[in-house]
Structures are given as structure tokens and as C-alpha cells.
Amino acid sequence: MHLADKRNVLTPDALALVDAIARTGSFAGAARELGKVPSALTYSVRQLEDALDVLLFDRSARHAQLTAAGQELLHEGRRLLMELDAVANRVQRIATGWEAELTIAVDDAIARPVLYDLIAAFQAQRVESPSPVRPAQLGGPARTNSPPTRLRFRTEVMSGTWEALLAGHADLSIGTSANPPGPHILCEPIGILPWHFVVAPDHPLANAENKLSALEIARHRIITVGDTARQLAPRTIGVLPGQDVLTLPSLQAKFDAQLKGLGCGWLPEPLVRDAVQRGLLVVKDTFDERVSHFHYAWRNGPQPAGKALAWWLDQLRSEVTRKALLGT
Incomplete structure (x- = not known):
């Protein structure tokens, strides 16, 4: 088959079809999701396989299992679909000045209440409807609506904030480290977030009188939050050689686990402030003082x-907003 013919079969619909089958695990599940009958999907997949001269799905498997070639098509197809979406978004932005969608990656340590306030303020804006003929030109008032941009947020941890930005999964990252990993990234500081090493009152380290050494801490299970990066090298902070580790998916889960005495570890000072005041957690001095220098990047x-x-x-340039994001 000529290259031009292969391009003709690799349509967005064909790529979305392979993606739907892979996600749902069956032709029937994909058919329900796409509003088609399973036989139509089977026919479309066979046409695609014949055109590319490859086998995309292993028919001997109980479920719709991709072959190695199918996995590659799925991976590259998802990337191409994302690029097509990005083109559509850019076209709409150029036409109206507003993005169709804005995705913001936020580090798990960033305070959520101020984000909700910012979302409310964003949606409270009133912008003129981008119609070809404005009502004002016909003698009536111009229509105003909330911004047409859909907001999407994703929670990331450590290197995940950078990866979301670099991979094009986010337009703005809040809570990155200081050093941009690419030349086309702009980065500005938010501030410094202190962390406390805390344990539950009944934890063996709670009654230690002196500053905790690395050796003393290493004898006890540490609780961490897993870095969400998949392509960039994930980081691990605070884990000592040979130490037992419990890895959880979020800072809130880590906080809850430490309240129950399941382990020790560092948590953001604003997150533990109330629990420490109420005696639910005990702050311990350690050999290491931990702070995070947070930035935002785009x-x-x-x-x-x-x-x-x-x-x-513009909101992030406000010192008041930046302090609120860190809960300080």
C-alpha cells in the first residue's frame, strides 16, 4: 500500500476506535460507548488491519488484547489525537482570544480553598459573546457571558507538575520546582513552604527528647506520596537507605495515615497546623530541615x-494570592 493510502485509513475516527476498544477492553464495550453495533467495529478494525497489513488485536484472547503493533498504534494515535485537539484549540484561541480549554496542573501541597476562590472569580467575569453581528450594532446591548474557556485541573506530585507542562497535558503548572526542564518554559516564584516532621502521640518517636537523627528515623516506617511523573525521572524525598516505606496517592491520605500512627514523615506546616494545636500530631526536631521553593510555570x-x-x-502575580496558595 502506498504511503498516501495508509494516511487515508489512519483517520481520527479510526484512532479513536482503537482507543475506545483498548479502554473498554472489548468490542462490545467500545460499541456502546461510540453508539455503534459491535459488528460495525469489527469490520472497521479488519479494514484498518488489512490496510496496514498488521494484526492489531489478538483474537485468541478472552478480552480485546492489543498486539505489539496495536500497542504502538494506540500510543502514537493518542498522541496524534492530542495534537489535533491542540490545533483546534489554537485555531479557536486565535479567532476569539479565549482558549477552548485551559488545563492547570497543581501540586498536591498547594492549598485548595484559594484555587476555588480563583475559579469563582474567573467564572464571574463577563465577556462579550463572539457573534458575527453584535446586538449592539442593531441597537441593543451586547450579550455578555462567562468566559467560554473550560477549566480542567489535575493534581500532580513533584516532577509530575513539570511533566504535565512539557507533555502538553497542562497549559499552566502551579507548584513546580525552581529549574525549568526546557528552554521554552517561563517560571516565576510563588514562595517557600515549610514542612514539619510529625508523628502521632502514640508513635515510638513521639517521646524522643533530642533532635532526631537519620539513624533514629530510619528505624521507623516513613510515609511518602508517590511522584506522579511517568516519563521524567521521579523524585523521592525524605526516604533514608533501608527504611520501610508506605507510599500513598495524596498528601491528604498521608496526613490521615500519620494521624493513625501508621508511620512518620514530613507534611506541609499549614496542613498539620490545626492537628498539632489539638494534640493529634506531634512535631519533632530532626537532623534535616525541609522547605519547598514553589514556582508557577507556563x-x-x-x-x-x-x-x-x-x-x-495576572492573578498569580499578586503576593496575596501567592501566600494564600501556600496557606501562609
């Missing part, structure tokens, strides 16, 4: 920032 593309991103960047 891609510096050839086009000016869309109106939604520009609004969020």
Missing part, C-alpha cells in the same frame, strides 16, 4: 497567551 509559545491563561497569570 510554556512560552510563538503566539501571545490566550485570555484565560493571561487572567490566571
Whole structure:
């Protein structure tokens, strides 16, 4: 088959079809999701396989299991679909100045209440409807609505905030480290977040009188939150050689586990402040003092920032907002 013919079969619909079958685990599940009959999906997949001269699914498996070639098509197809979405978003942004969607990656340590306040303020804006003929030109008032940009948030941990930005999964990352991993990334400081080493009152370290050494801490299970990076090298902070580790999916889960005495570890000072005051957690001095230098970052593309991103960047320039994001 000629290259042009292969391009004709690798349509967005065909790629989305393979993705749906892989996600649902069956042709029937994908058919329900796409509103088609299973036989139509089977026919479409066979056409795609014949055109590419490969086998995409292992028919001997009980469920729809991708072959190695199918896995590669799924991986590259998802990337291509994301790029097509990005093109559509850029076209709409150029036409109206507002992005179709703005995705913001937020480190798990960032305070959520201020984010909700910012979302409310963003949605409270009133912008003119981008219609070809404005009502004002016909003698009536111009229609105003909330910004047309859909907001999407994703929680990341450590290197995950950078990876989301670099991979194009986020337009803005809040809570990154200081060093941008690419030349086309802009980065500004938010501030410094202190962490406390805390244990439950009945934990063996709770009654230790002196500053805890690395050797003393290493004898006890440490609780960590897993780095969400998949492609960048994930980071591990606070774990000592040979130490027993319990890894949890979020800081809130880590906080709850330490309240129950399941282990020890560092937590953001604002998160543990109330629990420490109520005697539910005990702060211990250690050989190491831990702070995080948080930043926010965004891609510096050839086009000016869309109106939604520009609004969020303007809010982040406020010292009051930056302090609130850290809970300080």
C-alpha cells in the first residue's frame, strides 16, 4: 500500500476506535460507548488491519488484547489525537482570544480553598459573546457571558507538575520546582513552604527528647506520596537507605495515615497546623530541615497567551494570592 493510502485509513475516527476498544477492553464495550453495533467495529478494525497489513488485536484472547503493533498504534494515535485537539484549540484561541480549554496542573501541597476562590472569580467575569453581528450594532446591548474557556485541573506530585507542562497535558503548572526542564518554559516564584516532621502521640518517636537523627528515623516506617511523573525521572524525598516505606496517592491520605500512627514523615506546616494545636500530631526536631521553593510555570509559545491563561497569570502575580496558595 502506498504511503498516501495508509494516511487515508489512519483517520481520527479510526484512532479513536482503537482507543475506545483498548479502554473498554472489548468490542462490545467500545460499541456502546461510540453508539455503534459491535459488528460495525469489527469490520472497521479488519479494514484498518488489512490496510496496514498488521494484526492489531489478538483474537485468541478472552478480552480485546492489543498486539505489539496495536500497542504502538494506540500510543502514537493518542498522541496524534492530542495534537489535533491542540490545533483546534489554537485555531479557536486565535479567532476569539479565549482558549477552548485551559488545563492547570497543581501540586498536591498547594492549598485548595484559594484555587476555588480563583475559579469563582474567573467564572464571574463577563465577556462579550463572539457573534458575527453584535446586538449592539442593531441597537441593543451586547450579550455578555462567562468566559467560554473550560477549566480542567489535575493534581500532580513533584516532577509530575513539570511533566504535565512539557507533555502538553497542562497549559499552566502551579507548584513546580525552581529549574525549568526546557528552554521554552517561563517560571516565576510563588514562595517557600515549610514542612514539619510529625508523628502521632502514640508513635515510638513521639517521646524522643533530642533532635532526631537519620539513624533514629530510619528505624521507623516513613510515609511518602508517590511522584506522579511517568516519563521524567521521579523524585523521592525524605526516604533514608533501608527504611520501610508506605507510599500513598495524596498528601491528604498521608496526613490521615500519620494521624493513625501508621508511620512518620514530613507534611506541609499549614496542613498539620490545626492537628498539632489539638494534640493529634506531634512535631519533632530532626537532623534535616525541609522547605519547598514553589514556582508557577507556563510554556512560552510563538503566539501571545490566550485570555484565560493571561487572567490566571495576572492573578498569580499578586503576593496575596501567592501566600494564600501556600496557606501562609
